Every structure is written in structure tokens, then in C-alpha cells.
Amino acid sequence: MTGFSDAAALDDPVGESLRGHHAHLARRLGGAVTYVPEVATFSAVPAEPDAAAWADLAKLLGPGAFADMFSCPAMPPPDWEPVFVLEGRQMIWTGHGGPAPSAAEFGSDVVELGARDVPEMLDLVERTRPGPFRPRTHELGTYFGVRDGGTLVAMVGERLRPPGWTEISAVCTAPEARGRGHAVRLLRTHIARITARGDRPFLHVAEANSGALALYERLGFETRKHVTFRGFTTP
Ligand SMILES: CC(C)(COP(=O)(O)OP(=O)(O)OC[C@H]1O[C@@H](n2cnc3c(N)ncnc32)[C@H](O)[C@@H]1OP(=O)(O)O)[C@@H](O)C(=O)NCCC(=O)NCCS
Structure with a gap:
């Protein structure tokens, strides 16, 4: 089919939404971004995040908070405790x-x-x-x-x-x-x-x-x- 957008945006669907169409429902700190909690749990960091990006997200969410990284392939620092892992498509x-x-x-x-x-x-x-x-x-x-x-x-x-x-x-x-x-x-x-x-x-x-x-x-x-x-x- 023609006229369809580049599928690359689908590699970071949460970040692309929060920085674009859903910016009015986002909370941000540096490169870290998350939905207002009543709307959705999902958070995103920039591609290939450094320690500062994860620190920004930790600060944005607060200590001991749930960080739902959706399908983000990057792993947070080792002191972030895994809560769930789910295989999907x-x-x-x-x-x-x-x-x-x-x-x-x-x-x-x-x-x-x-x-x-x-x-x-x-x-x-x-x-x-x-x-x-x-x-x-x-x-x-x-x-x-x-x-x-x-x-x-x-x-x-x-x-x-x-x-x-x-x-x-x-x-x-x-x-x-x-x-x-x-x-x-x-x-x-x-x-x-x-x-x-x-x-x-x-x-x-x-x-x-x-x-x-x-x-x-x-x-x-x-x-x-x-x-x-x-x-x-x-x-
Ligand atoms: C998946 C779900 C929404 C389907 O709802 P539904 O209204 O029964 O679906 P439909 O009646 O439109 O069914 C469409 C077809 O899929 C089949 N189907 C639906 N659910 C199925 C299931 N769990 N397993 C196998 N086949 C299923 C139906 O038999 C039907 O086949 P047919 O057209 O040959 O008769 C429903 O099973 C559900 O709520 N599941 C739990 C929530 C869930 O898993 N949602 C998807 C999250 S990604």
C-alpha cells in the first residue's frame, strides 16, 4: 500500500507518542518521558540511553515506583528491580x-x-x-x-x-x-x-x-x- 509512514517510528512507539501526539498527556525530565499516571503506566528513554537518562526517569517517577518500559530493548541499571517480563508481538x-x-x-x-x-x-x-x-x-x-x-x-x-x-x-x-x-x-x-x-x-x-x-x-x-x-x- 502507498502513503504509509515509515515503520521506524514503531521501534519506540511510547517515546514517539509521548513526544508527539500525546505530548499534552506527558511528564518529562531531560530525555525521560512518561504518561500522566491516570492515563497510562508507560515510560520511555532516548535510544541507547546513558546513565543520566535512566537517572532522569528515576527522578521523574520517584523512588520505589513502577517503571513500565513497554517494549524498550535497553535495560536499566542493575539496581532497578525487574517486576515482569512478557513476550509479545x-x-x-x-x-x-x-x-x-x-x-x-x-x-x-x-x-x-x-x-x-x-x-x-x-x-x-x-x-x-x-x-x-x-x-x-x-x-x-x-x-x-x-x-x-x-x-x-x-x-x-x-x-x-x-x-x-x-x-x-x-x-x-x-x-x-x-x-x-x-x-x-x-x-x-x-x-x-x-x-x-x-x-x-x-x-x-x-x-x-x-x-x-x-x-x-x-x-x-x-x-x-x-x-x-x-x-x-x-x-
Ligand atoms: C479476543 C476476544 C476479544 C474475542 O472477542 P469476540 O467478541 O468473542 O470475538 P469475535 O466473536 O469477533 O470472534 C472472532 C473469531 O475469533 C474466534 N475467537 C475469539 N476468541 C478466541 C479465542 N480466545 N480463541 C480462539 N478463537 C477465538 C471466534 O471463534 C471467532 O471465530 P469465527 O469468526 O470463525 O466464529 C475475547 O476472546 C476476549 O475478550 N479475550 C480476552 C481479552 C484479550 O485477550 N484481548 C486481546 C488482547 S491483545
Whole structure:
């Protein structure tokens, strides 16, 4: 496909978002940058960070704080205690799952979610565990949900925004509403909107989440690279 941005921005999706589209949701010190904690846990340092960059991030987050480095390949100093390691993939939408759908095809039960829906979004995340989600995570982009008899049963939203790209995230359907095509419909709605504004969709998935991985491949996502997600406690 033509007109898509350079994939190099995807090597540091957190830093590229925090220094660009999400600068209004960022806290910075020197080269270190992190999201406002109510929005997201992710932090970033410059490529090939030196000791000063890690010291800036430690100061920014405070002592004994959670440092979620997302897929950053650089390792912090040894006095940063590892909290978690998770193998995963970064996938980009190639369009091979068919042409981008038009947003008009998707039924009146698909609704845009906002601040007043946050308690229900948090409850759905608690029950489905699609990944980290905070009370203001929805401010990172547009979130769509499916309501069944008024109850929120599925949602999908936008998260990281490196230049030219939009990450699709928080893909989840309540256990009792699965297998009805809600996730596919919401994913296709986002693909349509993102490609219509000239961006290209991408996402991250845990290696062990074979169900979601197969779903994304069927929709036209391909693995760009394998990544390791890491979190630490600052000294
Ligand atoms: C992944 C998930 C969102 C799918 O939701 P859903 O609304 O049931 O998905 P759909 O009904 O649109 O299913 C699409 C297809 O994927 C299949 N599928 C969905 N979840 C699957 C799973 N866990 N394992 C295997 N196949 C799965 C469905 O059978 C369906 O196949 P079909 O079209 O041939 O019938 C849901 O299982 C979920 O919330 N999982 C927990 C949270 C999660 O892991 N999110 C992804 C984070 S990256």
C-alpha cells in the first residue's frame, strides 16, 4: 500500500507518542518521558540511553515506583528491580484481510465511549484482562463499545500514536458475549477510521494469546517483530 509512514517510528512507539501526539498527556525530565499516571503506566528513554537518562526517569517517577518500559530493548541499571517480563508481538495492518471496511456498515449497537462510561470500561477490563487500562486511558484516542440491552459487553480503543500510526488496544468482549463477532466488528470499525485519516493500524499482543493472535491475522495484521515487555521498580 502507498502513503504509509515509515515503520521506524514503531521501534519506540511510547517515546514517539509521548513526544508527539500525546505530548499534552506527558511528564518529562531531560530525555525521560512518561504518561500522566491516570492515563497510562508507560515510560520511555532516548535510544541507547546513558546513565543520566535512566537517572532522569528515576527522578521523574520517584523512588520505589513502577517503571513500565513497554517494549524498550535497553535495560536499566542493575539496581532497578525487574517486576515482569512478557513476550509479545508487534503487528501491523497490511490490508491483506480485504479492503478497509467503511464505518457505515457497523450497526447501531456500536457506540462511542467517553468519561461517563469509565466505570463500565474498568469493570469489563477487570473481567477480561486485555492489558493495562486506567481511569483516563480513553483520553489517548477514540473508544468504541457494543451495548447489549444497555450493558457494555465489548470494546476496542486507540492507544499509542507514533507519527503515521495508530495502535488498536483494549480489545475485549465479556465472556458471556463472545463468539458473536463483536470484536471483529469493533476492530473493523477502527481499521476503517484509522485508514480513512491516513494512518496505519498496528497493535501489540502477548505471544501466549493465540486466540487473539489468530483473530488479528485473519483481519489482515502481520507480525512486524517479536518484542519483550518489561517492567521495573525504580531504586
Ligand atoms: C479476543 C476476544 C476479544 C474475542 O472477542 P469476540 O467478541 O468473542 O470475538 P469475535 O466473536 O469477533 O470472534 C472472532 C473469531 O475469533 C474466534 N475467537 C475469539 N476468541 C478466541 C479465542 N480466545 N480463541 C480462539 N478463537 C477465538 C471466534 O471463534 C471467532 O471465530 P469465527 O469468526 O470463525 O466464529 C475475547 O476472546 C476476549 O475478550 N479475550 C480476552 C481479552 C484479550 O485477550 N484481548 C486481546 C488482547 S491483545
